[in-house]
Amino acid sequence: MSTNTSRPHTRPETVDHNPSEQLGSWIVAVTESRGVGREVGIVGLEFEFGQVVLSQLADSQTYAKTIHWLRQRPPSNLLLVAPASPHALTILHTTLKHLFPTVPLTVLPRASFASEKGYNLLQEFCSPGPQSDATLAEVRQKYYALGAASAVIDWIHKRFIQTGKSHWEKHSLNVKWLSVEGCMLIDRNTALDLELINNAVSSKSKQSLFGLLNHTYTPMANRLLRSNLLAPPTEIEVIDGRLDAVQELIELEDSFFNLRKSLKLLTQIDLDKLIGGINSTELASNRSSCNSESESHSLTSLPSSSKKKKLETQDPSLAITKKLELLKSLRTILQSLNPIRSALSTCSSELLRLASNIFEDPFLDEISSVLELRVNEDSFLGVQKGSLAKQNVHAYAIKTGVENQLLNVARETYKENLSDAMAMCEALKEEHHLPKLQFIFETRAGFMLQIKKDDLRGTSNDTTDHPDGLPKVFTNIVKKGKTLHFTCLDLKKKNQLIINSYQEICLLSEEVLDGIFEEFKKRVSTFFRLSEAIALLDMLASFAHVASTREYVRPEFTDTLAISDGRHPIKELFDSESDEFVPNDTYANGSCSFQLVTGPNMSGKSIFLRQIVLMVVMAQVGSFCPAKYASFPIFDALLTCLSKNDDIEAGLSTFSSEMKTLSGILSSMAVCRNSLIIIDELGRGTSPLEGVGIAHAFSEEIIKAKSFCFFATHFRVRKITG
Structure with a gap:
């Protein structure tokens, strides 16, 4: 792949030309192939945590997968390839500009998206370890993802130099490969309509699927659960592995309660932020000398003369206070290792054993021993601000006996x-x-x-x-x-x-x-894996907590969608007005994949449809389901038409909004063959005659595609089926 393609040097199109403005935390670069195909490379860099996520995907003309990737977490900054002419924007450029109107969008010359340079930068800053080696091997031939990595790292490097922000050390970034093909496609409107993350009425309400399942203690698990609900895995090995772990935690009560008790100690600690904080700490020798810019290529901050003066005259205890706070959090995490190891010692499921192996890494005990040998216990205790006691704590933070x-x-x-x-x-x-x-x-x-x-x-x-x-x-x-x-x-x-x-x-x-x-930074990849293990354990323990306190069942994965005595998970838990919750059955398979749901108004058609979808999402994230029996196929897309309102921002009426949604469903069906489609009373935005015609035509397309579909309608069935 050539990296010297000539392009006009276009001034970046961005709303934040001033480099001193605050740099966002989630910066994403997107590039695409220039041929007929839609090969898209996406790289997101989490500025605060020091994490890089790479993806490359084959997309449709509507960029459905790209939009899904970006909407899981909207970027704070977007980087795109500069068009050949400022007046001839690409479809991707126009689409993203419309979807994220408030996000600063910067266009860079195509030379900035150089794949070879991107691979070299990843090698330079990727934390060492087997997982990182596997990631680098995975992305070696992903030219568009590497090009996007080059753009985002190089762009941030220049912003560092201009703003004088804190820096990363070499081999300190956690680089991950995210395969979009291994996740269910759920668009933003579907997530909102189904209340996957937030309640539709109040964002503070816990009456959502996230509020139901979120009994996690750690910030890392909170983020992992949120991302999983928006993009559930589609690999049967991953899902079954999670279900095995949840089932074992339910059966081994002592291990379950001990694990939850150990994780509770980490409630206020974000290991991802801790890793980022340690990686960006400034060495005392560097601060005192204020060296000029290193000749080697590194992401280093260059303080201005005013900042240098401020550093020299500030309270000398500020830096040591910050570092002791970081070590205090690190010490808390390390102290929780033995209880977690003990809790997992009796577990035999493959996923829990893999997590346990991460906690057994001898380097974790080495760091713990170093802290115990070098740092006084009293230095981690809170003292009155500005007091002599605080100063003495800093003065005697390091134990006597250290060779100094x-x-x-x-x-x-x-x-x-x-x-x-x-x-x-x-x-x-x-x-x-x-x-x-x-x-x-x-x-x-x-x-x-x-x-x-x-x-x-x-x-x-x-x-x-x-x-x-x-x-x-x-x-x-x-x-x-x-x-x-x-x-x-x-x-x-x-x-x-x-x-x-x-x-x-x-x-x-x-x-x-x-x-x-410095010892920590040499093995930072160990702590990246530790963070992922804690997040996964906490999420699985949360699933086990929900399943053990409710009458939930482990789902099976077959070619048939079958639910016996299914219950709407959110309504069952939060609807206290209902004295009795009436369960219902659901069945669909390859020979009868299209199901019409009929009934009078307020008979529960919409609740029934949402119940099916929520249980599918719960099953694919690895949770048990509210039913006596549940069996599902693996779906790679969740396509819905549930909203009945007009879209004032887009200037669309109710009917136009429905047609736009149907168009998106048809486009996504061409890309995602194993889709679950939910339609709730299509055609209410137009006359009954036109509504019947649209519903009939759309139903035929779904039946031809052989996708699983539940179609609720207020029209008479004879009019639809002829």
Whole structure:
């Protein structure tokens, strides 16, 4: 594939020309083939977590799969290939511009989408490990995905240089290959109509499929569940593996409860963000030297002179505080490993054993031992902000015995200066006959003296020239209500010595912490796998929790759709007004794949249709279903026509909106052969005569395609079937 194709250098078309503006978190580059086929490469880069997701797919003329990929998580920035002429935009460009009108869209020269350069960049920044090696081997011949990777990484690199943001180290990005063919296609409107993620009435309500299944503890599992509901897997091995794990957790109650108890400890910890935070931490040596731009090609921030000055004059404890917070979260995760290992020790399902093997990685114990040997336990405890206790925690964060003699000397100096300052305060109290004199500590100023005005009355002092009766040795007197705050020259000098020794301790301690971070970065791929394992375990445990507290059954996967005593999962759980929930049966197979659902208004046709679809989604994400028996084929697309409203934003009436939806269904049917189609009262937006004709014609197309379809209608069946 040639990478030197000449194209006009078009100025990027974007709404954020100012490089100092905030860079979004989810940046996506899209490129496509220039031939008749629709081969599309998509790469998304999660700026905050340091994750790269690559995909390449064969799409239709309507870009149904590309749109589905992008709508699972709308991008904060879009990068596209510059068209040959600014006045001749490609169909892809026009489509994405219409779908994401508020997203900054930047066009780049085709030279930016160079596949070979993209592969080299991935090799340079991909975290080492077997999983990464497999990903690189997978994408080696995916030229369009590699081209998109080149564009997004190179574009962010330039933005880093201009904005001076934090950086990634080499071999620190988590690179994943996402096969669209292995996921069910669910468009945005279908997800909204079915309330997969959010309730249609209130976004804060938990009355959705996500609210039903989400009993996860960790942020990683929360994101994994959300993405799975929007794109359920279609590989039978993946689904059965999840169902085996859920069933085993239900059967092994002790393991299940111990696992949930262990995961609960990680409620406030986002391991993905933690990995990104550690990867982007600035080394103390780099901050102090503020080296110029490295000659090697790396994503490095270049602070401006003003930022450099700010770094040099800021509170020296800020950097060490941030690093200790990161290590505190890391320590919490590492402490949860043994309980999770114990909970999984009796499990035999393949998926749980694979997850258990990740927790058994010896490097995790090595990092845990390093933390225990080098960092004091007290440094992870919360202390009062700005207090001397906090400063002492930082000063003694690193355990004694670490081979750093300079740090030991700096601590001795710091300790002596503190003792001298306290002794000086006591001496001032005795010398000037001020028994009520108190000394306080402020992080920036050091030790200060204070006394109440009333406590100065009755003291005999011949050396005072202050109206309140303070001796003239005291300076910088500040009145705060009835209290006087002040200092003296000798105390100022001692405070400066304390600050100098403390700054030296912070810098030397940071170097020890940086050594721990460097060990972490060498095996960052282990923590990427650990994050994925925790997320999967938490999600499966959530499924087991729901199934064990409700009368759910494990679904089977056959060529037949059969449900016995099925119940609408959301209505059953949240509709407290109904005293009795009436279950119903459903059946369809290859010889009778098209099913007409009839009945009077308010008889429950719409609820019945949604019940079927929600159970299909639950089954394919690996959850049990609300029924006595459930069997489903594997569907690779969920196509629906459920909304009856007009689309004011698009300028479409109810009828036009229906026709647009039907057109999309027909286009998707050509790409996705194993589709589940749900139609709810088609033709209500026009006259009965025209509605019958449209319903009849569309029904014939579905029957020809042999797709599974449930078609609810208010028309008389004879009029549709002839």
